[in-house]
Amino acid sequence: MTAEIKHLNTELNDLKSLSKMWINPLAIYSKEVILKNGSTVFGKIIYQDEKTLKVETLIGYLIINRGDVVRVVDNIVMEEQQEYVPEQIRDSYTPPPMPKLAEPRYVSSSPEARKAGKKYSANCVLMGNISEKKDTQGNVIFTGQIKNIGGRRADFVKVDFVFRRNWSGETKTLTTFIVGTYHTFESGITTDATLLPGAVGTFELYVPHSFGSFIGYSYVIDWMEYE
Numbered sequence: 001m002t003a004e005i006k007h008l009n010t011e012l013n014d015l016k017s018l019s020k021m022w023i024n025p026l027a028i029y030s031k032e033v034i035l036k037n038g039s040t041v042f043g044k045i046i047y048q049d050e051k052t053l054k055v056e057t058l059i060g061y062l063i064i065n066r067g068d069v070v071r072v073v074d075n076i077v078m079e080e081q082q083e084y085v086p087e088q089i090r091d092s093y094t095p096p097p098m099p100k101l102a103e104p105r106y107v108s109s110s111p112e113a114r115k116a117g118k119k120y121s122a123n124c125v126l127m128g129n130i131s132e133k134k135d136t137q138g139n140v141i142f143t144g145q146i147k148n149i150g151g152r153r154a155d156f157v158k159v160d161f162v163f164r165r166n167w168s169g170e171t172k173t174l175t176t177f178i179v180g181t182y183h184t185f186e187s188g189i190t191t192d193a194t195l196l197p198g199a200v201g202t203f204e205l206y207v208p209h210s211f212g213s214f215i216g217y218s219y220v221i222d223w224m225e226y227e
Contacts, residue, residue: 031055034070040169045072123150124157124195124221138209145202146178146221148195154223155183156193159203163214176205185226195223
């Protein structure tokens with residue numbers, strides 16, 4: 001009798017989890033493809049080229065024209081809120097991939113100038129992973145390191161965190177500037193959020209308990225370049 005009850009409980013958990021996946025697709029897939037027509041596709045990008053994307057979704061494979069894509073968001077689901085994975089898909093389930101690094105921003109808006117001067121532009125990227133810890137008061141602190149692998153100085157380097165508050169799509173953005181090298185501009189303004197070529201800076205984002213719960217986040221590294 002005990003074994004039968006345990007088996008029935010397992011079956012019930014699997015059914016509940018399968019129903020949750022349809023409500024919360026990010027429990028399985030971390031990619032959110034936002035289209036120009038306002039719709040959103042949740043899935044895993046298994047192939048992409050200059051013209052199309054092939055996305056694995058809960059309803060099968062979709063071929064999406066790249067021109068119809070507004071942007072692709074990587075959602076990082078908090079570890080303590082990850083969903084139970086049923087036995088039916090456990091063998092094929094893989095953890096969400098690490099988020100892509102932000103595309104470098106250049107002084108020139110000309111594609112030709114970007115290509116020609118890419119070696120001499122700033123390019124700030126994340127080193128390793130973003131660490132997360134929670135203190136005794138329930139506040140969450142995110143920390144990490146940013147490196148300028150480009151050939152120019154990057155100024156006012158910051159990391160924008162976009163927190164997903166719920167499954168209906170509500171988000172809130174918090175920003176933190178890195179602590180890097182001090183630099184004084186001709187205007188007299190001094191900042192410590194500068195990274196020279198090859199330099200590494202640190203960042204820390206404090207999310208107070210009053211911020212409320214969130215189910216995941218994405219991030220973008222941003223900076224400016226001055227002569």
